[in-house]
Amino acid sequence: MAASMEHTRLTFSEAKSLISKCSFSHLEAVSSKRHVVLPPKFFNSILQGVREHLNSELQLVASWTDGVLMAYNNVKILETVGRIFDESPYIHFNVNADFIMFRPAVGCLLKGIVNKKSTYHVGCLVHQCFNASIHKPRDLESEWEGTQLQIGEEFIFKVTNIYTNNGVLSLRGNIHIEK
Template structure:
């Protein structure tokens, strides 16, 4: 039985799917069967209850999935009926769903868009959502005069904060040209990059007003 009533937030399913086409994005699809408990309030609207619970996972780090949930799709009910146990006031159901996850790890090479430039560090955004701080050091220097807002750069992940509600990355500049880090070609990838840059430049302009 398929469930087609669900909503997405964050970057949305379309962009999340686009990212999975680029192996360097570290975005993947994982299909999982899982048990779910719902409030009895959803006994007449199981689909709505499932949607709300899955929506609450988006943009959060899920330890069991080892990544940030960007979106989900292909949602199905595995159990045909929701069961309500006498000693527990919840509905128990089983679902199958495909998650789109962002799964960076220490040593990963990612592309960021610069949104803040400081003498000691840079702040970038990855996939329009995740902040990454790139620190300058004696062994990892850059010429600040060559950088500008909206520039794309490659960095190596050196630290990951995996707090469920607050996720951010730290890194150092990677010694690779940007062109060598991306394997995606064509109009779809170009549109995604241009949107990231445009959003960052818009944010910067608003801050100056």
């Protein structure tokens, strides 16, 4: 049984509100300086180029920080002129912005919403963006809690593995049962 739940991008205010609302969000607000390299087509519209560059990094593992860029706001270009090096036509700028980063770790608890289900597997979305896969433990002989979950239901799971493919974050976990 499978259902379609569309991956969406959170606005800065939506992501920021999740930080305070959800103890399992693993979202963090940071103000940070960032180096951005823009192609020549943005010589007359630097701010637009910076925004397009940052938009292209949304929901991807960010090489410049330990986490996934979820949203940004308050972009400020820190120099009045950019730099061009050697024969390269690209222009270099330092910018500052407020960023919301997703920083899960193995062992942390997250909330997921079921979007796929089978006898031995539950698929879910975290923050409407990231796929998480929950498998029935091989050595479990009693009934698995995953069979009770329904499409669209929210549940808590413990992260057992984090992996990326081309910058896309995926999670693996086990259903968390409070004892």
